[in-house]
Amino acid sequence: xxxxxxxxxxxxxxxxxxxxxxxxxxxxxxxxxxxxxxxxxxxxxxxxxxxxxxxxxxxxxxxxxxxxxxxxxxxxxxxxxxxxxxxxxxxxxxxxxxxxxxxxxxxxxxxxxxxxxxxxxxxxxxxxxxxxxxxxxxxxxxxxxxxxxxxxxxxxxxxxxxxxxxxxxxxxxxxxxxxxxxxxxxxxxxxxxxxxxxxxxxxxxxxxxxxxxxxxxxxxxxxxxxxxxxxxxxxxxxxxxxxxxxxxxxxxxxxxxxxxxxxxxxxxxxxxxxxxxxxxxxxxxxxxxxxxxxxxxxxxxxxxxxxxxxxx
Amino acid sequence: xxxxxxxxxxxxxxxxxxxxxxxxxxxxxxxxxxxxxxxxxxxxxxxxxxxxxxxxxxxxxxxxxxxxxxxxxxxxxxxxxxxxxxxxxxxxxxxxxxxxxxxxxxxxxxxxxxxxxxxxxxxxxxxxxxxxxxxxxxxxxxxxxxxxxxxxxxxxxxxxxxxxxxxxxxxxxxxxxxxxxxxxxxxxxxxxxxxxxxxxxxxxxxxxxxxxxxxxxxxxxx
Numbered sequence: 001x002x003x004x005x006x007x008x009x010x011x012x013x014x015x016x017x018x019x020x021x022x023x024x025x026x027x028x029x030x031x032x033x034x035x036x037x038x039x040x041x042x043x044x045x046x047x048x049x050x051x052x053x054x055x056x057x058x059x060x061x062x063x064x065x066x067x068x069x070x071x072x073x074x075x076x077x078x079x080x081x082x083x084x085x086x087x088x089x090x091x092x093x094x095x096x097x098x099x100x101x102x103x104x105x106x107x108x109x110x111x112x113x114x115x116x117x118x119x120x121x122x123x124x125x126x127x128x129x130x131x132x133x134x135x136x137x138x139x140x141x142x143x144x145x146x147x148x149x150x151x152x153x154x155x156x157x158x159x160x161x162x163x164x165x166x167x168x169x170x171x172x173x174x175x176x177x178x179x180x181x182x183x184x185x186x187x188x189x190x191x192x193x194x195x196x197x198x199x200x201x202x203x204x205x206x207x208x209x210x211x212x213x214x215x216x217x218x219x220x221x222x223x224x225x226x227x228x229x230x231x232x233x234x235x236x237x238x239x240x241x242x243x244x245x246x247x248x249x250x251x252x253x254x255x256x257x258x259x260x261x262x263x264x265x266x267x268x269x270x271x272x273x274x275x276x277x278x279x280x281x282x283x284x285x286x287x288x289x290x291x292x293x294x295x296x297x298x299x300x301x302x303x304x305x306x307x308x309x310x311x312x
Numbered sequence: 313x314x315x316x317x318x319x320x321x322x323x324x325x326x327x328x329x330x331x332x333x334x335x336x337x338x339x340x341x342x343x344x345x346x347x348x349x350x351x352x353x354x355x356x357x358x359x360x361x362x363x364x365x366x367x368x369x370x371x372x373x374x375x376x377x378x379x380x381x382x383x384x385x386x387x388x389x390x391x392x393x394x395x396x397x398x399x400x401x402x403x404x405x406x407x408x409x410x411x412x413x414x415x416x417x418x419x420x421x422x423x424x425x426x427x428x429x430x431x432x433x434x435x436x437x438x439x440x441x442x443x444x445x446x447x448x449x450x451x452x453x454x455x456x457x458x459x460x461x462x463x464x465x466x467x468x469x470x471x472x473x474x475x476x477x478x479x480x481x482x483x484x485x486x487x488x489x490x491x492x493x494x495x496x497x498x499x500x501x502x503x504x505x506x507x508x509x510x511x512x513x514x515x516x517x518x519x520x521x522x523x524x525x526x527x528x529x530x531x532x533x534x
Contacts, residue, residue, distance in 0.1 A: 081466075082466070108468060110475075111475070111483050113483055113484075125514075127467075127468040128470075129470035130513065133514075145514060161474070165474075166473070166476050167477055168476070168496045170505075171471075171472055171492060171508065174508055174509065181509075190474055237475045237477040237480075237482030237485065
């Protein structure tokens with residue numbers, strides 16, 4: 001099957017890909033999206049568009065992705081199971097494909113208690129493994145989960161997430177295999193600070209043969225300050241910033257100096273993950289700090305991004 | 313059992329403020345066992361209501377009684393003769409008991425005293441935990457006896473999510489174990505970890521509340 005997206009094309013010809021992340025605004029403010037597109041254009045191969053990230057209501061991922069397509073940026077549409085049942089997920093996917101979206105990241109979704117509508121009823125009709133299987137069926141068999149034919153083709157490059165830093169560690173390894181078995185084609189990982197644990201996770205998934213079928217894109221997130229690192233360690237389950245990194249951030253001071261150090265540390269992490277067999281790209285999560293992507297990709301030697309010939 | 317918790321006295325007082333003749337009806341089954349609505353709690357609640365409501369209206373009368381199982385019409389029949397003496401029934405049963413009284417005594421005003429919480433079990437003194445969501449199609453055999461639908465905050469059938477750390481669930485690490493850690497530990501102990509590799513397909517939720525109100529009819533008993 002020929003690649004359906006730029007991201008897939010680049011990965012299949014073994015380019016080390018770069019994806020970034022665009023957090024949509026908390027309302028229909030297209031200017032914010034356009035500004036962020038300006039910060040990311042030319043810096044990456046595709047852009048993740050989050051779906052009510054951390055359960056905070058924002059302009060929909062599908063609509064934002066359509067705007068990106070219009071402006072010539074390739075989106076990776078994030079889709080969570082938290083807010084939609086199997087009917088809504090399939091309907092939104094039909095719409096996204098019709099509007100030119102080709103890359104999909106299937107996620108369970110952050111729990112609503114962390115967001116701005118903690119009293120909401122969640123859905124979780126499917127989980128992310130089941131969503132991956134459903135999308136594969138839509139695409140390869142042309143059938144909905146209910147078994148009826150899909151009217152039209154569903155060219156999709158199917159992605160999922162993995163957290164090498166979550167527990168139980170063995171299940172976080174095997175879950176990647178479950179996703180691979182369900183049909184995932186690329187995996188973006190949670191933010192990596194702890195190289196020891198990430199190397200171990202990569203070794204385990206490589207032993208299982210996963211990178212032969214699934215492109216693994218290592219997730220990184222530049223830190224803005226030592227406080228941000230400490231906040232993550234104290235409040236975010238499943239991400240851990242090792243002490244030496246916290247100390248470097250502290251030593252860098254405050255403001256721009258700390259931000260520069262955060263970018264430097266991230267560039268070093270990128271250099272390290274690049275050397276790990278099976279890592280086929282990097283996913284930069286500069287959440288609400290899209291300005292960081294240019295200096296970071298520059299410092300990590302990831303620019304210029306490859307250009308695909310027409311029809312490639 | 314069904315686990316319930318009494319509403320705050322202030323809430324009950326405000327709901328009961330318009331009434332002067334009140335009958336508090338407890339239930340001797342689940343809610344008695346979980347110390348929410350049995351004879352003892354009926355006595356305590358009634359006493360508190362007499363004090364609270366009596367401040368403004370000393371003539372307020374709060375009587376108390378307890379039936380064996382408020383969810384069964386036959387067991388409530390004993391209430392019928394005296395109901396004419398009251399303006400309102402404060403039911404200290406679960407939601408099933410409250411609805412049974414309301415349906416059975418169609419001219420009676422029935423107010424719930426409890427918040428019905430879940431199907432669960434005691435965890436030592438003064439603590440209860442949810443164990444069953446009543447999904448109508450039990451999957452426990454596939455998860456080494458730990459229910460991911462009830463005990464995973466995201467009901468993941470192919471968990472865990474990335475928010476499991478040190479055996480705890482990120483939604484409330486103090487109080488909630490990660491269900492998937494529990495499942496994993498059991499699988500390892502039983503030598504059944506290979507079960508994890510079978511992807512669990514999308515669940516048929518039609519047997520759960522999501523399929524609409526449920527009813528069981530058994531011809532062998534009718």
